[in-house]
Every structure is written in structure tokens, then in C-alpha cells.
Amino acid sequence: MKFTHSINLVASFGLAFGLSSCGASGEKPGYEFAPQMYHSIAYEPLSQIRNEEEGGWLSTREDEKGEFYNSNPNNPHGMTMREPVANTVPRSNNGTLPYRLKAFELEKAALIENPVEFNDQVLAEGQQLYIQYCSTCHGLGGEGDGKAGEVIGGVANLKGGAYINLPEGHIFHVITAGKGRMLPHGSQISQERRWKIVHYVKQEIQKQ
Amino acid sequence: MSIKRSLLSVPLRISTLAMVFFLMLGSQAFAANPDVSDSDEAVAAGKTIFNANCKSCHKLDQKYTGPALRGVSDRRSIDWAKSFIKNSQALIATGDAQANALYKEYNNLAMPAHEFLSDDDVMNLLSYIEYGDKAEAVVEGAAGEGAQVGGGSGVPSEYLTIIVAVLVVVLLLILIVLGLIISVLTKYLNNQKLDEEDDEFINQKFDVKKLFKSDAFLIIVTALVIALVAKTAIDGLYSVGIQQGYQPSQPIAFSHELHAGQYEIECQYCHTGVEIGKSANIPSANICMNCHTHIQNVGGKEGISTEIAKIYAAVDNNQPIEWVRVHNLPDLAYFNHSQHVAVGGIECQTCHGPIQEMEVVYQHSTLTMGWCIDCHRQTEIAAQGNEYYDKLMQLHAGSKDALKVKDIGGLECAKCHY
Numbered sequence: 001m002k003f004t005h006s007i008n009l010v011a012s013f014g015l016a017f018g019l020s021s022c023g024a025s026g027e028k029p030g031y032e033f034a035p036q037m038y039h040s041i042a043y044e045p046l047s048q049i050r051n052e053e054e055g056g057w058l059s060t061r062e063d064e065k066g067e068f069y070n071s072n073p074n075n076p077h078g079m080t081m082r083e084p085v086a087n088t089v090p091r092s093n094n095g096t097l098p099y100r101l102k103a104f105e106l107e108k109a110a111l112i113e114n115p116v117e118f119n120d121q122v123l124a125e126g127q128q129l130y131i132q133y134c135s136t137c138h139g140l141g142g143e144g145d146g147k148a149g150e151v152i153g154g155v156a157n158l159k160g161g162a163y164i165n166l167p168e169g170h171i172f173h174v175i176t177a178g179k180g181r182m183l184p185h186g187s188q189i190s191q192e193r194r195w196k197i198v199h200y201v202k203q204e205i206q207k208q
Numbered sequence: 209m210s211i212k213r214s215l216l217s218v219p220l221r222i223s224t225l226a227m228v229f230f231l232m233l234g235s236q237a238f239a240a241n242p243d244v245s246d247s248d249e250a251v252a253a254g255k256t257i258f259n260a261n262c263k264s265c266h267k268l269d270q271k272y273t274g275p276a277l278r279g280v281s282d283r284r285s286i287d288w289a290k291s292f293i294k295n296s297q298a299l300i301a302t303g304d305a306q307a308n309a310l311y312k313e314y315n316n317l318a319m320p321a322h323e324f325l326s327d328d329d330v331m332n333l334l335s336y337i338e339y340g341d342k343a344e345a346v347v348e349g350a351a352g353e354g355a356q357v358g359g360g361s362g363v364p365s366e367y368l369t370i371i372v373a374v375l376v377v378v379l380l381l382i383l384i385v386l387g388l389i390i391s392v393l394t395k396y397l398n399n400q401k402l403d404e405e406d407d408e409f410i411n412q413k414f415d416v417k418k419l420f421k422s423d424a425f426l427i428i429v430t431a432l433v434i435a436l437v438a439k440t441a442i443d444g445l446y447s448v449g450i451q452q453g454y455q456p457s458q459p460i461a462f463s464h465e466l467h468a469g470q471y472e473i474e475c476q477y478c479h480t481g482v483e484i485g486k487s488a489n490i491p492s493a494n495i496c497m498n499c500h501t502h503i504q505n506v507g508g509k510e511g512i513s514t515e516i517a518k519i520y521a522a523v524d525n526n527q528p529i530e531w532v533r534v535h536n537l538p539d540l541a542y543f544n545h546s547q548h549v550a551v552g553g554i555e556c557q558t559c560h561g562p563i564q565e566m567e568v569v570y571q572h573s574t575l576t577m578g579w580c581i582d583c584h585r586q587t588e589i590a591a592q593g594n595e596y597y598d599k600l601m602q603l604h605a606g607s608k609d610a611l612k613v614k615d616i617g618g619l620e621c622a623k624c625h626y
Contacts, residue, residue, distance in 0.1 A: 012437050023447030024454035024571070029536065033449040038538040046487055047533050077528050132476040144264040147471045152502045154265040154273030154317075161261055162320035180317060181273065183498045188480045 039068045043080040050078050096191055099176055103184070109173030110166075116195040118203065126200030129193050133185065134201075142205035154181045164206050171198045240338035241281035245331065254336025257329055261322060268341060274314060277337045290330050295321040449538075455570035456532040460518045466506070469564035475556045483550040486543070490531055493523045534569050535560075541577070542624050553590045584618035 024030035032038050035055065040047070048071045055067030071078035084090065089098060101109045116122060131140065137149030142158035149155035156163055173179075175194050176186040189197070240246075258266075265273040280289055284306065291299050292307060296319040299307045311318075325333070397410050419425055467473050476482055481489035496519045505513045512520070522529045537543050548554045557563060561572025573579060588610045591597035597611075604611045617623055 022444050024451040026454075027456050029451050029454050029456075031448050032538075037540045038449075038536070040539040046490065047536070079528065132474040136471070136473045136477060148473060148499055149264075151471075152499060156320075157260060157264050159260065160264075161324045162322050165324075180320075181502060183494075183501060185498065187492070188477070188495060190484070 036067060040070060043072050044070060045080045048078055048080070092191070094192065099186070099191055101173065101177075103177035103179075106170065106173055106179070110170040112169035112172065114168045114172070114195050114198055116192060116199065118199050122196050122199055123203060125193075126196040126198075127204065129189070129197050130200045130205075133189055134197065137182075142201065152181065156180075156182075158201060158205050164208065168195075168198045168202055171201055240279070241286060241334075243286055243331075244281050244334045244338050246335060246339045250332045250335035251340045252336075253329075254332035254334070255340055257325065257333045258336050258340070261325075262333075265319070268337060273317070274319065275310070279338070281334050281338055286331075286334070289334065290327065292319075293330055293333070294323050294325060297321065450574050450576060451536060451571050452574045453570055454534060455568055456534065457568065458531055459529055460531075461515050461568075464563050464566045464569055475563070482545045482556070484546055486545060488545050493519055493529060497523060534571055535575065537575060540625060542626065551590070551594070552587070554587075580624070581619060584613040587613050589613060589616065 022031045035058065039049075039055070049068050050071045052065045052069045054069055056065075059065065059067040061067065061069075072080050075082055096115070134142075135146055137144070137146040137152060137155045138158055139145035139149065144155040144157040144160075146155065158164070172194055174182065175189065175197060176184060178184040186194075262277075266275070266277050268276065268278045270276050284292075288299075288304075288306065296307065296311075298321075300311050394410060397406075402410070467478075468475065475488075478491040478495055479488040480491070480495075481487050500516055500519055504516055505511055506516075518529070521527070548559075549556070559573050561570075563569065589597055589600075589612065591601050591611065600616060601611060604615065612618070
């Protein structure tokens with residue numbers, strides 16, 4: 001009687017503290033209720049499980065791999081995303097074609113005019129984008145005094161004489177392809193957004 | 209006469225020596241072309257030009273992105289300096305040896321042309337370069353020290369600890385005094401003549417065994433144990449499937465505290481998808497390289513830090529950096545970042561917590577359905593300037609409450625589960 005009593009006691013304590021370690025902490029993501037509904041069957045762009053054994057204990061897959069295995073065997077590094085096929089042109093939602101000038105073609109680029117029509121909303125969006133992508137180095141006022149810029153050094157003062165009269169196409173080209181110590185930002189910011197930043201730089205920061 | 213003369217000559221000689229000494233000191237610190245004016249007006253005018261056009265790449269006494277400038281009018285001719293400042297690329301193209309050597313030394317980094325500067329501007333600039341802000345470094349150091357002194361702000365918490373300690377000491381003293389009073393009183397009463405009942409009361413012993421065996425004690429302890437076990441079990445069950453607090457270590461010890469906190473880099477600079485797509489995206493290595501091409505170590509240290517070297521290795525070998533995903537929303541629920549950030553105007557920190565203070569990122573919110581729904585019930589639609597909501601706002605105008613997410617389908621199952 002006393003023996004079973006103590007077994008019950010130990011079991012209930014064990015159950016309680018066993019369950020208390022179900023949650024996540026540190027390196028441990030914790031347990032899941034319904035793993036088969038949590039893990040994607042389709043390839044996911046931002047998560048990948050390359051271990052073929054993972055989730056083998058509940059697998060119903062025909063290829064006998066683990067339930068959670070999710071990695072594209074046909075692509076390098078098992079990635080889902082691939083680079084576009086060479087010489088293809090992406091379609092944009094407003095019909096603009098990709099910007100094709102190379103980094104050294106700055107003089108040609110300076111002749112291009114801003115295709116985005118200027119209005120107050122564009123200015124507001126441009127300001128938002130300028131804060132997000134440029135102020136880190138060029139500073140909120142464009143004086144080259146952003147916090148990261150001070151560490152990098154050699155950040156242009158957009159209000160300085162060498163920059164204040166630059167044409168819009170020049171600014172667009174430098175954002176896209178980089179110049180001097182600035183690296184290309186074309187991959188981060190879409191074409192339309194870059195032109196909006198140009199509007200903000202010309203109309204607000206370099207206002208004369 | 210001779211004595212007098214020699215007496216006079218001693219201080220004279222000392223002053224001459226001193227003069228020579230100071231002149232030599234001056235010539236060691238810098239030498240300037242005599243054509244460069246040292247008038248205050250010229251220096252002040254030059255300072256304005258320097259701050260607007262040169263400061264981001266040059267320092268006066270220190271090599272920065274470009275060379276240290278002080279002494280340039282001695283190293284080079286004034287005409288050379290003028291043509292280099294106005295258009296360095298043109299001067300390099302003429303094959304000028306000094307200009308080409310300089311261009312090469314600084315990794316073929318072109319200095320922008322400054323043709324808008326007049327000859328007078330350049331002369332003023334040179335005045336500032338030679339005679340301006342000599343104590344710059346000293347002043348900066350002093351300012352830094354001042355900032356450090358002002359930085360300590362742990363006073364209130366220290367006071368709190370002292371108050372608590374004093375309270376504990378006072379309570380202990382009271383306890384000791386009470387114990388003393390009891391023993392004194394017992395001794396006194398034992399010496400008095402009392403009846404039996406009172407005598408027993410005074411001399412009763414605290415019986416631990418009896419207490420352990422009493423029903424009340426057993427019931428209370430059992431109830432407490434059952435409650436504790438049940439609570440642990442239920443809490444444990446509720447934590448299944450919730451990854452709040454998950455904080456995996458990453459392949460590169462990237463610190464959001466340093467990047468987003470200290471350097472105030474906007475989230476969107478790296479997480480470029482957050483306003484235009486479903487995922488916020490993990491930045492590719494070329495975005496790291498925008499800054500880390502130039503920043504190779506932390507805290508101004510020399511050489512390449514081991515963590516930053518991992519980015520270079522990834523770029524050089526075309527290898528992806530395998531970050532560990534922190535926020536794993538179950539596949540059964542759909543979530544779109546752009547709808548919440550771009551349309552709803554919600555701050556990143558609302559869901560992700562104080563990211564700018566996280567050395568290693570952890571999951572701040574529960575990401576449970578109850579958590580989502582709770583927010584959908586309380587959040588008003590950010591309809592301002594968004595014509596998509598105009599009609600809905602019109603239809604809702606008669607209601608007392610503001611238009612919330614729950615009113616336009618924010619609680620519908622199929623909104624997120626399909």
C-alpha cells in the first residue's frame with residue numbers, strides 16, 4: 001500500500017516536471033502538438049531541413065525520408081531560391097524595364113530623367129525611404145554624419161558643393177551601382193523607390 | 209661695466225634661446241607656405257568650406273579616408289594644391305607624378321571635383337588647413353572624458369538596496385529584543401506563585417512531532433503539493449507548441465544591439481522584404497558588405513574580426529550563411545509582413561520586442577492564435593490616406609466604436625487558415 005502510494009507520488013512529480021520542460025528556451029525550440037501541420041511540405045524559401053532522418057518517427061512519406069526533411073536536392077546548397085536565367089527580363093507591375101547601365105556609364109546615366117512624377121505623396125514616401133536606406137550613412141539632413149557613416153568614413157555631404165548640383169540621373173545611378181566608397185544598393189531598393197529617393201534628395205535635402 | 213654687461217646678457221640669452229626653441233617647435237609641428245594667410249577671417253572662411261566639402265574624408269592631423277592635410281602647402285606647391293582640389297582626376301590624367309602616386313596610395317579612390325571653389329576659396333581653405341583647430345584632438349579627448357563621467361546613473365537602485373538592508377537589520381533587532389523580553393518575562397513569572405493552569409501555559413514546549421501529525425497540517429501540505437504539481441503540469445502543457453524565448457546561437461555572432469541599437473540602422477535597410485512581401489527576408493551577404501567592405505573590425509581594433517571574416521569567407525566562396533530561423537510560424541497559419549508593416553503601419557517591435565537591445569535574438573511574443581486575435585480585436589484600422597478603406601469607413605460611420613481589424617474579417621478562420 002505504502003509502496004504504490006510513493007510510486008504514484010513520484011510519477012505525478014515526474015509527469016509535472018517532464019511537462020514543464022516542453023517549452024522553448026535557449027537552443028531548444030520546445031515540443032510541438034501537431035508536427036505534421038507545422039512543417040511545410042512545399043519547399044520554403046527561408047527554412048530548410050537538410051537532415052533526411054529528421055521526423056522519421058512519424059513519417060508516412062513514400063520516399064521513406066523523415067517527415068520534416070525539406071530541402072531541394074536539385075539546387076546548389078539545397079536552396080529554394082535560384083538566380084534568374086541569364087538574359088531574361090523580369091516583368092514589373094508598372095511596365096518599367098530593368099536599368100541596364102553599367103557602373104562606369106555614369107555620364108550616360110546623368111542624362112536620364114526621373115520617370116516618377118513628383119507630388120507630395122512621393123516626397124513623403126521618398127523621405128521614409130531615405131531614412132530607411134540612406135540616413136544610416138548620409139545622416140538625416142544629408143550632411144554625411146550618419147552613425148554608421150562616421151565609422152565607415154568618406155561619406156558624401158549631399159549638401160556640399162561637389163554634390164548639390166548633380167543631375168537626378170547621376171544620383172539614381174550612384175544609388176544603383178555605387179561610387180567611391182559607397183557600394184551598390186540596387187539589389188535592396190526597387191527602381192521606382194530609388195527614383196522616389198532621388199526626388200526627396202533633390203527637392204528636400206538639396207533644396208536651394 | 210663688464211660685470212653689469214654679463215649680468216644683463218644672461219636673461220637676454222635665455223630669451224633668445226627660448227625664442228629659437230619655440231620657433232623650432234613650430235617648424236616641427238608643421239610648416240606652411242608663407243603665401244598662406246594666417247588671418248582669423250581666412251581661417252574662419254576656410255573652416256566653413258572644409259566642413260561642407262572635405263570633412264567626410266579628411267582630417268587635419270590624422271590619416272582618414274584621405275591623407276592628413278596639415279602641411280600640404282609645404283609638401284606641394286600652391287598651384288598644385290589648387291588644381292588637385294578643383295579637379296583631381298584632370299590632374300591625374302595629365303600624368304602628374306605626385307597626383308598619380310597619391311591616387312595609387314589610396315586605392316584609386318577618386319576625390320570629387322570642386323570646380324565651384326574660387327582661387328580665394330582655396331586659399332582660405334589652405335589657411336584653415338595650416339592654422340585652424342590645432343587643439344582639435346585634445347578638445348575631443350576632454351569631451352569624451354566628460355561624457356564618461358556623466359554616464360553613471362545607477363543611483364536609485366543603490367539607494368533601494370541600502371533601504372532594504374537597513375529594514376532587514378531593524379527587523380532582526382526587533383526580533384532579538386522580543387526574544388529577550390520573552391525570556392525575562394518567563395523567568396519573572398516562574399519566580400511568582402501561580403495556579404497550575406498558568407504554570408503549564410508558561411512552561412509548555414513547542415511539540416514539532418505533534419504538529420506534523422495534526423490533520424490540519426497534513427491537509428494543508430497535501431493541498432499545496434497537489435496544487436503545485438497540477439500548476440506545473442498545466443503550464444507545461446500550455447507551453448507545448450509555443451516557442452517564446454527560443455534563442456538559438458547563430459553561425460555568425462551578429463548583434464542587433466550593435467547594429468540596430470547603437471548605430472541606429474533601420475530594420476528595413478537589411479530586411480528589405482518587410483514592406484513589399486510576405487517575408488521580411490534575411491539579408492544576403494552583399495548587404496553586409498555595403499558596410500563591412502570598409503568596417504573590418506569592431507571597436508576600432510586593427511585587423512579583421514573572426515566574425516566579420518565569416519562574411520568574407522561566405523562571399524569569396526559563394527557559400528550561403530546558414531542562419532538558424534528563430535520565428536517558426538506553423539505552416540497551418542498564413543502571415544504576411546507587408547500587410548502589417550506597410551498597410552497597418554505596425555512597428556517591428558510590437559511583435560518582435562526590443563530587438564535593438566538583443567545581443568542574440570529571441571522570440572519575444574508567443575505567436576499563438578490567441579495572441580493574434582487579441583491584437584485584431586483591439587487594433588484600429590489605419591485608414592488615413594488609404595482609399596481602399598474609404599467605402600468601409602463610410603459604412604462604419606454610424607457605429608460608436610472605431611473600425612477595427614475584427615470588423616473587417618480579422619477573426620475569420622479562412623483569413624489565415626486555408
